[in-house]
Amino acid sequence: MIGAAQARDIVLMEHGIILAIVGMSAWGGLVRYIMLRKSKPFIEELKACFLQIVVSCFTGMLVSIFVLSRDASDDRLMIVAGLGGVFAGPLLTLIGKKIAGYIDNYSPAPK
Structure with a gap:
């Protein structure tokens, strides 16, 4: 089981795991x-x-980092990386809408 509590843990992860995540994401992009x-x-x-493979690798890495922070197993990590690659467009649209909604509803504290 791979766990990542901090950003340092993700950066110092084994290269084989990172290559597997990128590979599964790229495969998902090719399927898409x-x-x-x-x-x-x-x-x-x-x-x-x-271009689809590049976007899918980016999205697969984002989703994999999220799953790593939840202490998922290796199998789940690879599945989520592949699905993140296949559903890159819809995931990025969803994340963009969430961020835009947060920014629209954000009110700075009065001084």
């Missing part, structure tokens, strides 16, 4: 690209696939 694929010229398709 194949699901939403449209017929375009080869170069545009290659660029779109690469």
Whole structure:
């Protein structure tokens, strides 16, 4: 079981685990690209696939860090990294709406 109580724990994690998280997220991004694929010229398709994989790796890492802070098992961590890669777009939209709602409802303390 991998646990991360602080940011230092995540930074000092084994490289193999980080590569596995990135790999599962990238695989999820590839699956998402194949699901939403449209017929375009080869170069545009290659660029779109690469961009989807980059966004999926970012989202997979974010979700994995959240799961690591909850002391999840290795299996759950890999599953969540892959699902974070597949659902990158909807997850980022959801997080963006939550942050925007928090900012809209935030009222600074009176001085």
